[in-house]
Amino acid sequence: xxxxxxNESASQHHPVLELRNVTVPGRQHPRLEGIHLRLEAGERVxxxxxxxxxxxxxxxxxxxxxxxxxxxxxxxGERRARSARARRxxxxxxxxxxxxxxxxxxxxxxxxLNCGRLASWGWPRALLNLLLPLESEACAQALRQVxxxxxxxxxxxxxxxxxxxxxxxxxxLLRQQPQLLLADEPLASLDPRLAQELLQLLLTQAVxxxxxxxxxxxxxxxxxxxxxIGLRQGRICWDLPVAQLQASDxxxxxxxxxxxxxxx
Amino acid sequence: xxxxxxxxxLLPALVLLPLLVLLPTLVHGGGWxxxxxFLLAAVQPSTDPVVLESLVRGLGITAGMAxxxxxxxxxxxxxxxxASSRLLWRTLxxxxxxxxxxxxxxxxxxxxxxxxxxxxxxxxTGLQPVIAVIAIAIPxxxxxxxxxxxxxxxxxxxxxxxxMAAGCAPPAALLSAMGPPLLPGxxxxxxxxxxxxxxxxxxxGVFGLGGLGNELLLTLQSLQFHELWSGxxxxxxxxxxxxxxxxxxRRRWGMPGRFSLRAVGxxxxxxxxxxxxxxxxxxxxxxxxxxxxxxxxxxHWQALPPLAPAGWQEALALPWPGLVFNTVLLTLLAAAxxxxxxxxxxLLxxxxxWGQRLLQLIxxxxxLWPPPLTALLLLFVLKPGVITAALALGFHNLGILGRLxxxxxxxAGPQRQEALRCGGCGPRLALLYGRFSxxxxxxxxxxxxxxxxxxxxxxxxxxxxxxxxxSQLNQSLSAFAFDQLLLLLAAYAALTLLxxxxxxxxxxxxxxx
Numbered sequence: 205x206x207x208x209x210x211n212e213s214a215s216q217h218h219p220v221l222e223l224r225n226v227t228v229p230g231r232q233h234p235r236l237e238g239i240h241l242r243l244e245a246g247e248r249v250x251x252x253x254x255x256x257x258x259x260x261x262x263x264x265x266x267x268x269x270x271x272x273x274x275x276x277x278x279x280x281g282e283r284r285a286r287s288a289r290a291r292r293x294x295x296x297x298x299x300x301x302x303x304x305x306x307x308x309x310x311x312x313x314x315x316x317l318n319c320g321r322l323a324s325w326g327w328p329r330a331l332l333n334l335l336l337p338l339e340s341e342a343c344a345q346a347l348r349q350v351x352x353x354x355x356x357x358x359x360x361x362x363x364x365x366x367x368x369x370x371x372x373x374x375x376x377l378l379r380q381q382p383q384l385l386l387a388d389e390p391l392a393s394l395d396p397r398l399a400q401e402l403l404q405l406l407l408t409q410a411v412x413x414x415x416x417x418x419x420x421x422x423x424x425x426x427x428x429x430x431x432x433i434g435l436r437q438g439r440i441c442w443d444l445p446v447a448q449l450q451a452s453d454x455x456x457x458x459x460x461x462x463x464x465x466x467x468x
Numbered sequence: 469x470x471x472x473x474x475x476x477x478l479l480p481a482l483v484l485l486p487l488l489v490l491l492p493t494l495v496h497g498g499g500w501x502x503x504x505x506f507l508l509a510a511v512q513p514s515t516d517p518v519v520l521e522s523l524v525r526g527l528g529i530t531a532g533m534a535x536x537x538x539x540x541x542x543x544x545x546x547x548x549x550x551a552s553s554r555l556l557w558r559t560l561x562x563x564x565x566x567x568x569x570x571x572x573x574x575x576x577x578x579x580x581x582x583x584x585x586x587x588x589x590x591x592x593t594g595l596q597p598v599i600a601v602i603a604i605a606i607p608x609x610x611x612x613x614x615x616x617x618x619x620x621x622x623x624x625x626x627x628x629x630x631x632m633a634a635g636c637a638p639p640a641a642l643l644s645a646m647g648p649p650l651l652p653g654x655x656x657x658x659x660x661x662x663x664x665x666x667x668x669x670x671x672x673g674v675f676g677l678g679g680l681g682n683e684l685l686l687t688l689q690s691l692q693f694h695e696l697w698s699g700x701x702x703x704x705x706x707x708x709x710x711x712x713x714x715x716x717x718r719r720r721w722g723m724p725g726r727f728s729l730r731a732v733g734x735x736x737x738x739x740x741x742x743x744x745x746x747x748x749x750x751x752x753x754x755x756x757x758x759x760x761x762x763x764x765x766x767x768h769w770q771a772l773p774p775l776a777p778a779g780w781q782e783a784l785a786l787p788w789p790g791l792v793f794n795t796v797l798l799t800l801l802a803a804a805x806x807x808x809x810x811x812x813x814x815l816l817x818x819x820x821x822w823g824q825r826l827l828q829l830i831x832x833x834x835x836l837w838p839p840p841l842t843a844l845l846l847l848f849v850l851k852p853g854v855i856t857a858a859l860a861l862g863f864h865n866l867g868i869l870g871r872l873x874x875x876x877x878x879x880a881g882p883q884r885q886e887a888l889r890c891g892g893c894g895p896r897l898a899l900l901y902g903r904f905s906x907x908x909x910x911x912x913x914x915x916x917x918x919x920x921x922x923x924x925x926x927x928x929x930x931x932x933x934x935x936x937x938x939s940q941l942n943q944s945l946s947a948f949a950f951d952q953l954l955l956l957l958a959a960y961a962a963l964t965l966l967x968x969x970x971x972x973x974x975x976x977x978x979x980x981x
Binding site for chain 1: 469472473474475889893897901905906908
């Protein structure tokens with residue numbers, strides 16, 4: 205499969221994502237204050253924190269949906285592009301798995317998977333895809349990668365089970381081939397077995413030059429991550445390798461007594 | 469090969485291809501300078517106090533006629549709607565056949581446009597202020613009746629059955645079980661009809677029944693474009709204020725939106741509703757007095773000229789196939805234009821936030837600007853005919869459908885569009901895939917309903933652009949050929965009822981999950 209979203213030369217010299225002293229005032233979103241974060245290619249980082257700690261805000265800044273009031277965001281060393289065309293190219297390298305999935309119910313599985321390619325398609329292909337879904341083989345391959353039967357390609361997304369829909373959403377990301385994978389509580393409301401399966405699926409996709417930043421509310425699912433970041437009231441409390449995380453850190457995070465910015 | 473939902477939305481816009489090919493053949497060359505003057509005058513409306521006073525007076529008459537016609541139509545509609553409800557008759561007498569007959573009877577006044585009612589009444593009673601009110605009240609009343617009976621049929625009957633099983637008298641059971649769930653849908657639809665009534669009252673004015681429409685026509689005919697725009701901006705201000713107030717009340721009282729005609733719950737703020745209804749009573753009487761409305765004037769008929777000896781033969785010899793074909797063609801072209809161009813324009817301006825505001829303004833003008841006046845303007849540069857009439861009618865309905873599409877698009881929420889944008893998708897494709905996918909079927913279903921309204925409205929432009937049954941109707945009316953008129957009205961009614969049936973079927977198919 206071609207991989208236009210990945211830019212290996214860029215990723216060799218720069219972190220895939222870098223947030224420098226990012227601040228978001230808490231008017232419409234939970235606030236963020238002075239966030240510094242680096243995500244290197246191949247890194248898999250989990251984001252922990254109580255509800256309202258700012259996890260979704262941080263992910264919204266990371267995927268460009270939200271512009272910080274202060275600070276800088278760099279994607280593979282580049283700041284937010286000014287021209288619309290360059291901005292779109294930049295966005296095409298960022299893939300987000302939304303908590304509510306944001307699949308298009310009225311379209312077929314194949315058409316939804318192809319939504320991951322819309323950034324690189326012109327109007328004729330995008331319109332043709334609505335008449336005759338395109339790139340069947342690549343879509344079938346994406347479904348196989350997420351353990352779904354390609355026979356589902358022609359089915360409407362509205363007819364799928366919850367687990368199948370989660371996998372289709374991941375399949376759409378695979379079609380996009382992003383350099384930065386962001387996931388906002390993708391395992392919330394899933395049963396333990398399905399949550400574990402989908403997490404493994406995401407972790408296996410996050411190999412260099414790709415990086416993964418995933419927000420979680422269950423500390424028992426941290427296996428497989430390289431680092432874990434604790435976020436409380438819009439500030440990073442700690443940023444640790446998973447192996448160094450201790451029960452007291454978690455207790456402090458959720459009990460609200462963590463000291464800001466502990467790094468081991 | 470089955471087109472997906474967003475593509476279905478764009479298919480009606482294919483009508484632009486033949487239109488763009490044919491349009492150059494329709495241009496007659498003269499009048500471009502007049503169109504230029506007309507457009508320039510938009511930014512230089514007349515501020516002459518005498519002109520403004522006259523326009524405000526005209527606007528007051530139009531608004532008053534609209535209010536009275538609307539109130540009368542609600543009273544007629546609710547009563548006739550209950551009388552044509554199968555559920556009501558089944559509950560009261562155990563059979564529903566009276567409802568079926570009343571429904572069929574109501575189809576006749578519904579199928580005839582308010583303009584025809586107005587012109588007929590004008591011939592019979594002479595010019596009276598009450599004519600415009602009754603002309604609006606008759607077809608609108610029949611339309612409200614249909615909506616009331618449809619809403620009643622769609623409600624769940626379990627509560628009614630429970631009350632009846634507990635020994636409650638049928639009238640009391642009906643009122644208690646069906647009244648509250650009926651109210652939100654009825655009030656939401658009623659509000660929408662008030663907006664329509666203002667447009668209709670303006671249109672009736674264009675055809676000589678008084679008010680601002682008449683002023684607009686006179687200023688257009690005398691090429692006083694600055695004065696014309698003063699009237700137009702005034703009307704726009706009133707129309708937008710009315711739409712905003714109705715929208716705010718709809719949200720405040722928890723009424724269903726326009727895309728979903730089904731009620732979702734009982735309306736809140738009952739006291740406010742009651743107060744609003746009570747305030748309407750003195751307002752209606754005050755307006756009636758100010759406009760010198762005398763319903764008794766309807767009873768004084770003028771002596772009509774006798775029929776021509778060979779009138780029926782002449783009526784039968786009219787070119788019926790051509791008249792019907794032109795009317796149907798006009799409907800299809802105007803409907804496709806209105807339904808197809810709205811999403812296309814929204815896609816076109818998607819990258820620019822100001823583009824959407826500009827469209828909202830153009831659509832607002834399209835909604836309130838009476839189609840016959842658009843047709844007259846188009847005649848400055850185009851030859852009369854089906855396409856010219858379709859452009860005029862299409863522009864008016866584009867204003868209505870565009871606003872609905874935008875409202876639906878805003879209500880659908882930005883999440884899916886946002887998700888696509890975050891993945892690098894362009895603003896137009898994100899709108900097409902992310903928002904239009906969910907809207908396509910309900911929008912097209914509304915478009916099918918609108919096509920049925922457009923069929924009724926063809927008479928309005930037919931009278932000006934010289935095509936179809938409407939044009940013939942005008943000629944027969946002017947010649948006092950009542951035999952021809954009767955046949956033409958029957959043809960119109962039959963065509964409208966057939967169109968209504970077809971649009972119902974299309975709507976049901978589109979809304980099927």
